[in-house]
Amino acid sequence: MSEELNPFAIAQKQLDQAAEIMGLDPAVHELLRWPLRELHVTLPVKMDDGSVKIFHGFRVQYNDSRGPTKGGIRYHPAETIDTVRALAAWMTWKTAVVDIPLGGGKGGVICNPKEMSQGELERLSRAYIRQVGRILGEEVDVPAPDVYTTPQIMAWMMDEYSFMRGYNVPGVITGKPIPLGGSQGRGDATARGGMYCIREAGKVLDIELKGATTAIQGYGNAGQFAHSLGEELLGLKVVAVSDSKGGIYNPDGLDPQAVLAHKQETGSVVDFPGAQNITNAELLELDVTVLIPAALENQITADNAANIKAKIVAELANGPTTPEADEILFKNGVYVIPDFLCNAGGVTVSYFEQVQNAYDYYWDEETVHERLDKKMTAAFHAVHEAAQKHGVHNRMGAYVVAVGRVAEACKLRGWV
Ligand code: NAD
Numbered sequence: 509m510s511e512e513l514n515p516f517a518i519a520q521k522q523l524d525q526a527a528e529i530m531g532l533d534p535a536v537h538e539l540l541r542w543p544l545r546e547l548h549v550t551l552p553v554k555m556d557d558g559s560v561k562i563f564h565g566f567r568v569q570y571n572d573s574r575g576p577t578k579g580g581i582r583y584h585p586a587e588t589i590d591t592v593r594a595l596a597a598w599m600t601w602k603t604a605v606v607d608i609p610l611g612g613g614k615g616g617v618i619c620n621p622k623e624m625s626q627g628e629l630e631r632l633s634r635a636y637i638r639q640v641g642r643i644l645g646e647e648v649d650v651p652a653p654d655v656y657t658t659p660q661i662m663a664w665m666m667d668e669y670s671f672m673r674g675y676n677v678p679g680v681i682t683g684k685p686i687p688l689g690g691s692q693g694r695g696d697a698t699a700r701g702g703m704y705c706i707r708e709a710g711k712v713l714d715i716e717l718k719g720a721t722t723a724i725q726g727y728g729n730a731g732q733f734a735h736s737l738g739e740e741l742l743g744l745k746v747v748a749v750s751d752s753k754g755g756i757y758n759p760d761g762l763d764p765q766a767v768l769a770h771k772q773e774t775g776s777v778v779d780f781p782g783a784q785n786i787t788n789a790e791l792l793e794l795d796v797t798v799l800i801p802a803a804l805e806n807q808i809t810a811d812n813a814a815n816i817k818a819k820i821v822a823e824l825a826n827g828p829t830t831p832e833a834d835e836i837l838f839k840n841g842v843y844v845i846p847d848f849l850c851n852a853g854g855v856t857v858s859y860f861e862q863v864q865n866a867y868d869y870y871w872d873e874e875t876v877h878e879r880l881d882k883k884m885t886a887a888f889h890a891v892h893e894a895a896q897k898h899g900v901h902n903r904m905g906a907y908v909v910a911v912g913r914v915a916e917a918c919k920l921r922g923w924v
Contacts, residue, residue, distance in 0.1 A: 513806050515594035515827050522831060523597070526907030529898055535924040536915045540600075543593055545569040549639035551617070553632045556625050563632060565617035567640045569649055570596035573917035576647055577613030578603060578855060580654025580683075581636070581665075583629075587616040591805070595654075595826055599855070601910035602848035606887045608859045613649050615640065621656045633661050637668040644669060646679035646866070652858045653683040655728070655804075659695075663688050679865035682858035691861035693876035694854075699733030699802075700877070701853015702824045703741045704884040705845045706798060709820050710742070712892055713843055718743035721759075721796040723818070725788060726803030727751040727767075727777050730824040730851065734800050736764040744798060748791050749777055752803070755791040756783035792816065801828035808833045816842055823847040829903075838901035846903035848910070849891050856883050 512518060520541050527537040546568040552560050566589050569577040579599040582592075592614045600612025617636055621629060643649060653662055666681045666688060678689030686692065693700070710717040722744040724731050731749065738744035748757040749767060753776040756762065762783060770780045778785055792799065792812060799818035801807050805827035808816060813833035821837065822845045823829065829837070829844065837844055857880055864870050871879075887909075895905025918924050 513809070513830065514590050515805050516590035516597070518827065518831060519594040519597040522903065522907060523911065525831075526904055526911050529900060529904060530908055530912065532911065532915060533924065536918055539918060539924055540571065540911065540914060543568045543570045543596055544572065545643070546589070546593070547640060547643055548589070549636065551632065551635040551639060553628065553635050555628055563617055563619050563635070565615065565636050565640070566592045567615040567643060567649070568592050568596040568613060569643070570612040570614070571600045571914060571918075572611035573914055573921055573923065574604060574611050575609040576645075577611040577649040578652070578858065579612055579614035580652045581615035581617070581657050581661075582654040583617050583619050583621045583656040585618065585620040587618045592616045598826055598848045600914060601907065602852045602855055603859075604910035604913040605849055605891065605906050606852045606856050606883050607913070608856060608883070610650075610855070610859060613651075614654075615651055629661065630664050633664045634668040637665045638672070641669050641672050644680055646677060646862065650679070650858075650862060651681050652854070653729075659683055659685045659690065679862050682861040684861070689861070689865050691857055691864055691876060692871065692873040693880065694857045694861060695729075696733040696737060697857035697876075697880060698730050698824060698851050698854035699737050700741070701856060701880060701884045702730075702734060702800070702822050702845070702850045703737050704853070704881050705850050705888050706738075706744075706820060706822050707742055708885055708888040708892075709822070709843055709845055713819070715797065715819060717798075719745050720798055722746045722798040722800065723748040723791050723794045723796045724800045724802055725750050725755070725791055725807060726801065726825060727771060728802070731800070731802035732764070732768055734802055734824055735762070735767065738798075738800075739764060747796060748786065748794055750786075750788050750791050750803075751777050754778045755786045755788055756780045757786045757791070757794070758783040798822060801825045804828070806830060808837070810836065813837055814840070816840070819843060820845065823850045826851065834901055834903055844902050845888075846891070846906045849887055849902070849906050852887065853880055853884060856880055
């Protein structure tokens with residue numbers, strides 16, 4: 509295969525390109541190519557059948573020059589340290605692009621949560637925190653949910669960490685259930701932030717979004733809320749959605765509540781009554797106005813980028829587009845809202861959650877939405893303007909904004 513698909517190599521390559529455009533100081537560039545710290549952990553977990561299974565996990569603290577590191581924990585059978593490093597790097601750029609006082613980190617455990625009971629997941633989550641907890645803290649590194657981790661898992665982790673410290677520490681983790689100090693508006697924040705970006709993209713591109721056909725790949729937290737909020741906030745007509753088992757298509761539109769109920773009942777969106785089954789590959793190439801990758805990395809590559817017909821690609825997933833594909837999309841006039849801008853709503857409301865925990869004073873949902881909108885809208889236009897100014901695609905525009913801010917913090921601290 510000619511194309512590099514290692515996510516960390518991709519993250520480094522993206523940074524290298526930005527460094528060149530910006531004329532970044534070589535020492536700052538080299539510093540930002542690597543995580544500052546990473547911890548590898550081995551976790552023995554008692555399984556329901558009485559056996560003990562050994563799991564492996566990671567926590568990467570990529571850069572904390574702008575504040576405590578922040579980033580989700582993923583449970584995935586194909587998790588690798590390089591994926592976690594790449595995601596930690598992207599968290600660094602993400603917190604910088606939305607201008608919140610945090611750095612970037614990420615965690616992961618190699619496991620298949622679909623094959624584990626609730627009890628096994630709880631014991632694994634507590635085991636992970638017993639190992640990783642020594643480098644966490646509300647002023648040090650604050651995890652959150654990500655692929656296949658949930659508010660319940662965050663609650664167990666916060667509880668375990670609080671036991672380690674000897675008192676209640678809600679601010680050590682975000683994405684908690686609301687009774688344990690979670691924020692209003694955190695559940696749909698990633699998708700909502702993405703919708704604010706699509707709204708602004710519609711304005712700068714002069715595209716009417718009401719009734720605009722939309723396809724969504726992935727039907728988890730990000731994808732499901734993108735479906736319902738896309739319809740509710742922007743009037744998008746979602747004609748195709750998918751999950752790991754495949755996709756569905758109906759040119760007349762898909763009802764979010766009905767598709768969700770079908771998925772909850774059957775375990776997949778596939779075979780939804782009245783829709784045609786399609787593959788994930790077909791979904792990406794549909795003739796739609798808006799395409800929302802909301803599943804995993806490396807979905808739009810050099811192999812299929814030329815076939816993408818969407819006018820706007822709004823990346824709710826992390827790393828769905830490879831650098832070669834980026835160039836092809838840019839040449840073809842596809843407007844990409846890059847991942848670490850488009851999906852920054854989650855970390856922004858996570859930051860709001862940290863602030864509320866620190867003050868022990870909680871905001872209503874409307875306040876969260878207003879403050880999120882302000883942050884996302886400002887970030888969107890900073891990126892759009894940087895891309896226009898340098899004549900590059902939006903991902904590079906986002907890098908220029910984010911790397912510039914992180915580089916400035918490293919310099920002001922006297923690191924380089
Ligand atoms: P999730 O675990 O809730 O859902 C993932 C979805 O992707 C599931 O529907 C799964 O079936 C589907 N999927 C898995 N493999 C697939 C494949 N090969 N093709 C199509 N679909 C596939 O995860 P999530 O929280 O929705 O995260 C999705 C993406 O969004 C990830 O890249 C994640 O890093 C990113 N993201 C999520 C958040 C958040 O707050 N949830 C924040 C920022 C970024």
